[in-house]
Amino acid sequence: MKKEFAVIGLGRFGGSICRTLAEEGMEVMAIDKDENRVNEYSMIASHAVVGDSTDEKVLKGLGIRNFDHVIVAIGDDIQASILTTIILKELGVKNITAKALNDYHEKVLIKIGADHVVHPERDMGKRIAHNMISNSVLDYLELSDEHSIVEIVANERIDGNSIIDLDIRAKYGITIVAIKRKDEIIVSPQANEVINKKDILIVIGADTDINRFEKKALQ
Structure with a gap:
């Protein structure tokens, strides 16, 4: 069965979520106080x-x-964001x-019962910063304050070495x-898997350890 989503707030963040969910075939209700924004998504959302x-x-009447899943993507009105979250919880x-x-x-959002809290600007800023300071990092996903999943492109320094050779x-x-590797994805690679230049390694670990690997093994 298709999941049903409601997106409250159709700014850049909420609009992007709404559009992506709709493209994935989900049922989406788009809600905003601004009639122009709502009109913009009338042909995108369900x-x-x-x-x-x-x-x-209003929320009761919409059968919220x-x-x-309801996404509170309200822009810069913290009070409206908090009040909306309280009402949804109640x-x-x-x-x-x-x-x-x-x-x-x-x-505050966590205290009043939000199940997930996101910082789109902060998190995107971290990803962009990591991508800018390293030629090896293609993408970066923060798992916690200290751990991440990172996509790292293999270079000539580790080309031809197996995972066990590198003892990562x-x-x-x-x-x-x-x-x-091109169109192939090798999940949970074996220790004898040989790494080729331009392979994309998806690694998980503490940020300090990932940084150490980048500096010592790839630069």
């Missing part, structure tokens, strides 16, 4: 509604508690993801969970 999410009657919404504008906002886990404390 339903597009002009409404004030801080009004409990019946959605599998109405019994199963899964709430909320956008935080800063660390204080995140703490013992030397650096990181794990290669997959290797992308």
